[in-house]
Amino acid sequence: MYSQKRKYQNGIVCVDNMFTDTSVDMVKLRYRNDGINWIIRKLLEGVFFMGKLKAIIFKSKKSIIVTAVLLLTVLAGGGTAYWWYQNAQVQEVSLQTAWKGQLAKYVPITGDIEASSRSSLYPSPTAKIVEVLAVEGQAVKKGEVLARIDSTExxxxxxxxxxxxxxxxxxxxxxxxxxxxxxxxxxxxxxxxxxxxxxxxxxxxxxxxxxxxxxxxxxxxxxxxxxxxxxxxxxxxxxxxxxxxxxxxxxxxxxxxxxxxxxxxxxxxxxxxxxxxxxxxxxxxxxxxxxxxxxxxxxxxxxxxxxxxxxxxxxxxxxxxxxxxxxxxxxxxxxxxxxxxxxxxxxxxxxxxxxxxxxxxxxxxxxxxxxxxxxxxxxxxxxxxxxxxxxxxxxxxxxxxxxxxxxxxxxxxxxxxxxxxxxxxxxxxxxxxxxxxxxxxxxxxxxxxxxxxxxxxxxxxxxxxxxxxxxxxxxxxxEECDLKANVDGVVTKMDVVANEYPQIGDAIIVDGATEYVISLAVSQYDSVNMRVGQKANVKVKGLIGEYKGIVSEIGQSAEKSATSADQDAKVAVKVTITDPDENIKVGYEADAEIITIERLDALRVNYEAVQIEAESGKAYVYVVDSSNRVEKRYIETGLETEYDIEILDGLVEGERYVADPDKEPVAGVKVRDSGDAD
Incomplete structure (x- = not known):
């Protein structure tokens, strides 16, 4: 796109032609003062021209009205030009306000819901089942006989x-x-x-x-x-x-x-x-x-x-x-x-x-x-x-x-x-x-x-x-011919049939009805930051609302899956759901966000707002004052999450800052929020 860049040296106007990526109606903000001087000069030249024109026109009284109209037109055009220039110098950015609240670092991972305790029985295919005493969905007590194997021999x-x-x-x-x-x-x-x-x-x-x-x-x-x-x-x-x-x-x-x-x-x-x-x-x-x-x-x-x-x-x-x-x-x-x-x-x-x-x-x-x-x-x-x-x-x-x-x-x-x-x-x-x-x-x-x-x-x-x-x-x-429940719970699987021999893999499963846990396979990189007792936010797929959880178990070894394409070592982690309701079922898939680090009253800004100075390596943000002018301010950061960064020093709650400084503003430049109406 073609545009003009004007330079002023010793009162002489020099015009250089060059190609730039900026819009024709935008002028570099760093030339704002020079632009104002240029407008004033043009107005003075217009007044001088109007004086000459007036001397000529007023030679004839009939021309007074025409002269007045022309003068008003020139003044209106100059005002319009000034208004347009002023608006061309205001940069449109996204503004947000620094605020305090909970800031946490999460490890998101998906797993399956299981019962916290489970009784699994796998009868031998060579042992005939002579009696089945429970059905799927039935509540049973620990020690209750679920089925019997033929014990005649x-x-x-x-x-x-x-x-x-x-x-x-x-x-x-x-x-x-x-x-x-x-x-x-x-x-x-x-x-x-x-x-x-x-x-x-x-x-x-x-x-x-x-x-x-x-x-x-x-x-x-x-x-x-x-x-x-x-x-x-x-x-x-x-x-x-x-x-x-x-x-x-x-x-x-x-x-x-x-x-x-x-x-x-x-x-x-x-x-x-x-x-x-x-x-x-x-x-x-x-x-x-x-x-x-x-x-x-x-x-x-x-x-x-x-x-x-x-x-x-x-x-x-x-x-x-x-x-x-x-x-x-x-x-x-x-x-x-x-x-x-x-x-x-x-x-x-x-x-x-x-x-x-x-x-x-x-x-x-x-x-x-x-x-x-x-x-x-x-x-x-x-x-x-x-x-x-x-x-x-x-x-x-x-x-x-x-x-x-x-x-x-x-x-x-x-x-x-x-x-x-x-x-x-x-x-x-x-x-x-x-x-x-x-x-x-x-x-x-x-x-x-x-x-x-x-x-x-x-x-x-x-x-x-x-x-x-x-x-x-x-x-x-x-005694072992009496297949008994080892926990209080609900029969979730009953594969055996009376007077028949079980098939290989047939099982009788009783899931404990007191607690539910999410079984997760966590990468070794995330597991090093996990501890028993850390809180977690749980969302069950297909259910509305969020549940609370806590890390209840972390495996002592990492293993690689023999069937998955992902060959990273995984650590088995269990998250206990602390506020389950009747909607949760064993086998449901759930997303857990395990909170590894948490700040309850952290001053925060969005992640993109923080910039790093190449020469010094210092972090800074663009702060906007009450007159919407930009100020570059160095800051000290703390906890970083995927979306936000904690500010330890350099910013106070309620201050506005530039949230998306794609093009670095210049200190003193006036800006406006891209969300504001024109």
Missing amino acids: YRTQLDKQTINLANAEATLAYLSGSSAEMDKSSSQNAVSQAQIALESAQSNAAALADKLNNVEIANANAVGQAELTLENAKAHYWIAKKNLDDLENAMYEAECSLETAKAAYASAKLNLDIVKALYDADPILYAVDYQLAQQAVNIAETAVWNAELALDSAEMSYKAGYDAAKLAVIDAETAVHSAEITLSNAKNAADAEYAAAEKAVSDSETAVRNAEIALSNAESAGALEYAAAEKAVSDSEAAVRNAEITLSNARSGAAVKYEAAVKAISDGEKAVRSAGIALSNLQTTASFSSATTEERISNQADQIALLKTDIVYLNKKI
């Missing part, structure tokens, strides 16, 4: 394990009570009997020593001893016979135990095959059944193995003890027969001979008692005890034979009687030593029996503990 397993536990506890009671006590009592009785036998043998030895000094007294008692020997020999016979029967019974019981264990193993193996077929069809549902069935088979196999060991031990004991027991019976029968003969001979012999025979029979009786104790203990203790019993029987047989010899020698005279008494004492000493050995063996057996019983009790206790653990697990699984 778990209950069946629980019943089985309960029965197994009862049987195991009964077995433990038997081992800890009657059986263990019987075994311990038997061992104690055996020790006591051995002690009695030892004491008896010692007593007999002492008696023999006394009778060595008084052979006559010993001979006088021969008949009585022979009678006692006969009775003891008979008793020994019945004991030996009982021991033989007990060996046969132990063998039979071991065979029965083995058959029972084999039957239990076959049953457990059959059950394992059945459960394995179910497990192959559904490994998840029948995993526990399969494991328990395997355990049952292993236990049954162990029982069979133990029964076989017991049978082998019984067979060995039977083989080792049968011949000895059979021989003991035969020898006992012989001893009885011999004792009867001895008694008959003793009654017919002299008093001295009778006493010697009676002493020999007494020694035989002691040996028989020792054999009875050892053989009885051998019946329950094993091969070691049978060996001791066999030795005791052998000693008994030797004692019986010695008694016969003694009886025969007693018939030969006093000297022979004395030697027989010495021999009887020697045999008594042997019997004492045998009883001591038997006692030691029985003490070892008692300790071994006690240790074996304690081990069996410990194993049974472990089995009971395992069964109790299984029962606790099954009860927990049965």
Whole structure:
């Protein structure tokens, strides 16, 4: 656009032609004073011209009116020109007033509304739903059952394990009570009997020593001893016979135990095959059944193995003890027969001979008692005890034979009687030593029996503990079949259907009805300025009005989305709505403006009004005074937001300023608000 720029130097007018971007009717404000001078000059020139014109015109009176009209026209034109120029020098700008109020810096972000607390249940697709007890929209309490899973299998397993536990506890009671006590009592009785036998043998030895000094007294008692020997020999016979029967019974019981264990193993193996077929069809549902069935088979196999060991031990004991027991019976029968003969001979012999025979029979009786104790203990203790019993029987047989010899020698005279008494004492000493050995063996057996019983009790206790653990697990699984609400709230999702299997991803969701939160993904650049407790303004899309909120949770880590194109790290932030109403729903989208910095009484101007001086870097604004003239004023700024800047110094409330200084005004230039009417 073409325009003229006038310069005045020493009163001479110079006109330069140039191109500029300004309008023809606008003159640079910095030449305002020169322009006024130019107008005055033109008016004076007009007056001078009018004076000349008047001298010419007034030469004729007829021209007076014409002259007046021309003069008025010139004056009117000059006034109009001045008015136009004055208006051309006023710059039109947007004016605003500095004011105080809340100034805040916001972080705007959009998220979805969620319940502050939520209970989410995802039933397994392999578990059939047998009952649905709630519907979507229904208010429920924490712990209320929403749906039930079929628990038939778990209950069946629980019943089985309960029965197994009862049987195991009964077995433990038997081992800890009657059986263990019987075994311990038997061992104690055996020790006591051995002690009695030892004491008896010692007593007999002492008696023999006394009778060595008084052979006559010993001979006088021969008949009585022979009678006692006969009775003891008979008793020994019945004991030996009982021991033989007990060996046969132990063998039979071991065979029965083995058959029972084999039957239990076959049953457990059959059950394992059945459960394995179910497990192959559904490994998840029948995993526990399969494991328990395997355990049952292993236990049954162990029982069979133990029964076989017991049978082998019984067979060995039977083989080792049968011949000895059979021989003991035969020898006992012989001893009885011999004792009867001895008694008959003793009654017919002299008093001295009778006493010697009676002493020999007494020694035989002691040996028989020792054999009875050892053989009885051998019946329950094993091969070691049978060996001791066999030795005791052998000693008994030797004692019986010695008694016969003694009886025969007693018939030969006093000297022979004395030697027989010495021999009887020697045999008594042997019997004492045998009883001591038997006692030691029985003490070892008692300790071994006690240790074996304690081990069996410990194993049974472990089995009971395992069964109790299984029962606790099954009860927990049965309880988990009741799908319960974990919070008070409203059912917002119910995907499952009664008598059907859930699909993958089907859920039962209960949202807490007390509070709502907005879940936000905030960039790491904005999250560094956020703190728990900061206020937020919330607008729910589609709803009229604004809600208040507060930052209630800030995530401890930033994550990148695997699906979004935006790969900036995001921090999870939750804003709790503090004044919700019935219009808010879970799942609604909402915009939250989180206030990171806030000034409650800040003096503020709009952002574009503040300029930065290039040379000094100072901030300034154009202030307009009461006469609408511009003044450049330096300021100190504070908080900056997207639209406003806080003024800390240089401006006071109520002052007007140029809000949009696209073209920098010159100090002193008169301006007017672009919003004012012409």
